[in-house]
Amino acid sequence: MAKSQIPLAERLRPSSLNELAGQQHLTGKGSILRTAIEHGKVPSMILWGPPGVGKTTIANIIAETLEVPFYTLSAISSGVKEVREVIEAAKSQENVILFIDEIHRFNKAQQDAFLGAVEKGVITLIGATTENPSFEVNSALLSRCQVYVLKPLDETELVALLQHAIDSDEELKTKQITLKETSAMINISGGDARKLLNLLELVTEALDEPIMITDENVMQIAQQRIAIYDKSGEQHYDIISAFIKSIRGSDPNGALYWLARMIEGGEDVKFIARRLLILASEDIGNANPNALLLANATFDAVNKIGFPESRIILSQCVTYLASSAKSNAAVEAIAAAQAAVAQFGDLPVPLHIRNAPTKLMKNLNYGKNYAYSHNYENNFAAQEYLPDELSGRKFFKPGNNPREQELQKFLRSLWQDKYGY
Numbered sequence: 074m075a076k077s078q079i080p081l082a083e084r085l086r087p088s089s090l091n092e093l094a095g096q097q098h099l100t101g102k103g104s105i106l107r108t109a110i111e112h113g114k115v116p117s118m119i120l121w122g123p124p125g126v127g128k129t130t131i132a133n134i135i136a137e138t139l140e141v142p143f144y145t146l147s148a149i150s151s152g153v154k155e156v157r158e159v160i161e162a163a164k165s166q167e168n169v170i171l172f173i174d175e176i177h178r179f180n181k182a183q184q185d186a187f188l189g190a191v192e193k194g195v196i197t198l199i200g201a202t203t204e205n206p207s208f209e210v211n212s213a214l215l216s217r218c219q220v221y222v223l224k225p226l227d228e229t230e231l232v233a234l235l236q237h238a239i240d241s242d243e244e245l246k247t248k249q250i251t252l253k254e255t256s257a258m259i260n261i262s263g264g265d266a267r268k269l270l271n272l273l274e275l276v277t278e279a280l281d282e283p284i285m286i287t288d289e290n291v292m293q294i295a296q297q298r299i300a301i302y303d304k305s306g307e308q309h310y311d312i313i314s315a316f317i318k319s320i321r322g323s324d325p326n327g328a329l330y331w332l333a334r335m336i337e338g339g340e341d342v343k344f345i346a347r348r349l350l351i352l353a354s355e356d357i358g359n360a361n362p363n364a365l366l367l368a369n370a371t372f373d374a375v376n377k378i379g380f381p382e383s384r385i386i387l388s389q390c391v392t393y394l395a396s397s398a399k400s401n402a403a404v405e406a407i408a409a410a411q412a413a414v415a416q417f418g419d420l421p422v423p424l425h426i427r428n429a430p431t432k433l434m435k436n437l438n439y440g441k442n443y444a445y446s447h448n449y450e451n452n453f454a455a456q457e458y459l460p461d462e463l464s465g466r467k468f469f470k471p472g473n474n475p476r477e478q479e480l481q482k483f484l485r486s487l488w489q490d491k492y493g494y
Contacts, residue, residue, distance in 0.1 A: 081245070081274035082267040085238055087130055088137060094234050094266060095226045096127055106131075106221055110138055117191050117198040119176065119206045119215070122223025124311065125265030128201035131223075132172040135199065141168040148178035153186045160190045169196050176200030177209035184211040191217050203311065225264050231255070238270055245274075249283035257288035261295050312338075313348060320349075321356045325395035332391050336384050346372040349390055360400035360474040367393055400472030409468040420460035453487055467492045 087093045090100040090107055099106040109115050115135055120128040136143035144159045156171075163169035171187065173179070190196045191214065198218065202209060206220055226234070232255050239250045258276070262269035272295065277284055279294045312334050319327035335345055346368075353368035371390040375383035429440035444454035457464060471477035471484070471494075485494040 080271055081238060081242060082270040084244075085242060085270060087127075087134065090134060090138075093127055093130060093134070095230045096131070096223055099221055099223065100131070110135055113139055115139065115170075115197060116219045117196075117217055118219045118221055119200045119202060119210060120221050120223060121202050121204075121206055123203060123225050123264065125262075125267040125269070126223045126226055127266070128223060129172070129174060132170070132199045132201065136170050136172075139168065139170075141170055142166045143170050143172065145172040145174065148173055148175045153183050156183075156186045160187060160195060163190065163196050170199060171196045172199045172201070174201045175203070177202045177204040177206070181211040184214050188214050188217075226266055228255075228259060231259050231262075231264065231266065231269055234266055234269065235273055238273055245277060248277060250277060251283065251285050253285055254288040254291075255286075257291040257295075258286075261291070313344075316345075317348060317352055317356075320352055320391065320395045321399065323395055323397075323399065325392045328391050328395045329388065332384075332387060336380070336387075339380075342375045342380060342383050342387075343372075345387060346375050346390075349387075349394060353394060355404050356399055356401060357394060357397050358400045358403040358472075359477050359480060360398040360402075360472055361476060364394055364397050398474040398476070400474055400477055402470060402472045402477060406469040413463060413466060413468070417460075417462055420462055423457055423460060425456065426458060455487070455491070465491055467494075 090110070093100055098104060101107065106118075120131060122128060132145070133143075142163070144162070146155055146159065151173075156173075159169075159171055163171070171190075173187075176184070187196065187198060188211065191198050198214075200206075200210070200218070206215055210218075232252075235252055235255060235258070239245050239252060258269060258272050262272055272291075273286075276286060276291055276294050280286075280290065312331055316328060316331035316335065319325075319331055332345070350365075350368045350372050353364040357364040367390055371386055374386050378386070424438045425441055425443045427434070427439040429435045434440070444456050446452050446454050448454070459466060471481040481494055484492070488494055
């Protein structure tokens with residue numbers, strides 16, 4: 074690939090810790106990670122931080138410094154098959170490093186695929202994540218890795234990075250470039266060093282020499298921040314996260330802004346509508362059952378209509394969901410029930426509520442003493458529906474909102490003595 078075809082961010086990717094912008098708490102002289110690298114004893118680790126702060130670069134520097142076999146996979150495009158292929162190859166090599174970008178994209182069962190190799194020292198794992206590893210990484214795997222937290226680059230570091238690019242890049246230093254203002258580039262890139270450098274390259278290619286970089290001409294060239302929206306990369310997940318959290322936090326204004334960011338970036342309408350459908354149950358549930366109905370109708374409607382008209386339907390749904398009462402009781406209920414299944418295993422179904430389609434089953438007391446609810450007052454007959462080992466275990470706890478309090482009132486009238494509603 075010709076030099077001019079390589080993006081600026083890649084041309085300037087640091088090859089040593091001394092060249093890395095920021096992260097002095099990890100890579101500065103005497104720091105924990107730098108000391109480990111210098112001693113050639115690097116543990117398996119998780120690098121946790123926002124996009125564009127050096128996670129991939131640190132992994133590359135470690136491999137180059139130690140001069141060891143280095144494999145890299147992305148959890149977005151790779152699966153267990155690719156992981157196992159690397160592990161198999163590592164068995165015939167020494168000191169192999171496996172770098173997995175966006176490791177949080179692997180579910181916890183998939184992460185088990187490399188747990189054994191990490192335990193046995195077949196590979197040294199370096200995982201990069203923008204999400205809290207406490208929630209996204211298998212606890213068994215997490216206990217075998219050091220977690221290093223990377224900090225966002227501050228404005229001083231970002232400005233220094235821009236000036237370093239202008240002064241040192243072989244192509245940029247041949248041009249007459251003056252960095253007069255930097256706020257627009259820093260804001261548009263969102264503190265992501267990679268996007269910042271690629272934006273600098275875009276601006277310098279668009280302007281005639283002598284190049285005077287100002288906030289005004291940066292905004293004219295970039296037009297909108299969303300021009301850098303990456304539907305397949307980390308910003309895609311960051312923006313949908315902000316979108317969901319704004320609705321969950323009952324802020325329709327924040328939710329509309331992030332919705333607009335996705336719309337202007339050409340996000341898949343089905344992806345947005347699908348997330349709203351999930352949220353309607355996950356974060357609203359029985360606090361407002363109509364939320365699920367509207368989200369489902371929205372999903373159907375936008376699939377029929379598409380952009381740009383579907384933005385109106387999405388806006389209606391988003392503002393309704395954000396303005397609705399919230400409850401995660403349904404999520405908590407099924408999680409509690411699944412935890413009981415995991416703890417107690419496959420408990421037998423009580424005889425009286427088993428199906429009894431044959432004479433033999435009836436002779437074995439299947440269905441015996443079952444009380445048909447509709448034969449009783451208020452269509453209710455008090456009887457046991459759980460295995461004996463779980464009798465009285467309450468999984469569903471209605472949320473503190475008017476609609477679910479009505480459910481609680483009804484359940485209390487039936488089950489107060491048994492479940493304590």
